[in-house]
Every structure is written in C-alpha cells, then in structure tokens.
Amino acid sequence: MSQTAVAIPDVEIPPIPVAELAPWAGFVFLIAAIVLFFISADQGAxxxxxxxxxxxxxxxxxxxxxxxxx
Ligand SMILES: [Zn+2]
Structure with missing residues (x-):
C-alpha cells in the first residue's frame, strides 16, 4: 500500500467589507420582497x-x- 502526498495550495479568501456588501444586500432584499409580493399577495388580497x-x-x-x- 503506497501513500502519496497531495500538495494543498494555500488559498486565502479576501474579506469583503460590510460597507461594500450593504448596497447589494439591500438590492437583493428589494428584489426578493418584490418577488415575494407577486407570488403571495398580488391578485389575491x-x-x-x-x-x-x-x-x-x-x-x-x-x-x-x-x-x-x-
Ligand atoms: Zn391555486
């Protein structure tokens, strides 16, 4: 039985500042709220x-x- 060493490269994930993420999070929330409205309430209530x-x-x-x- 042979064992081979596998080299694992060092991968560094860069941090994402919250200030850069906040506008996108707001945009995704807005789109999700619109989609949820059309699925749930529109042409119902x-x-x-x-x-x-x-x-x-x-x-x-x-x-x-x-x-x-x-
Ligand atoms: Zn139905």
Missing amino acids: VSIPSGNAIHEWVHDGRHLLGFPCH
Whole structure:
C-alpha cells in the first residue's frame, strides 16, 4: 500500500467589507420582497395589474410556499 502526498495550495479568501456588501444586500432584499409580493399577495388580497396573468404564472409557486389560493 503506497501513500502519496497531495500538495494543498494555500488559498486565502479576501474579506469583503460590510460597507461594500450593504448596497447589494439591500438590492437583493428589494428584489426578493418584490418577488415575494407577486407570488403571495398580488391578485389575491391586492392586485396591481388587472387580470389574473401574474396569478397564473406564479400559481405553482404559490401552492409550493403554502399561500392560500383557491
Ligand atoms: Zn391555486
């Protein structure tokens, strides 16, 4: 039985300053809140565009996440 040494390279992960991360975190939160609104509430309790196209597009996601639908 032979053993071979495997060289593991030194990998240094650079730190990300919170001040640089905060605007992106806010942007992702905003997009997530908009998506959550359209999946959960739009054309249910409230409706921004008329019709039920958005409801039909997100209908399976609505059931998957447990939002009341029909
Ligand atoms: Zn449904």
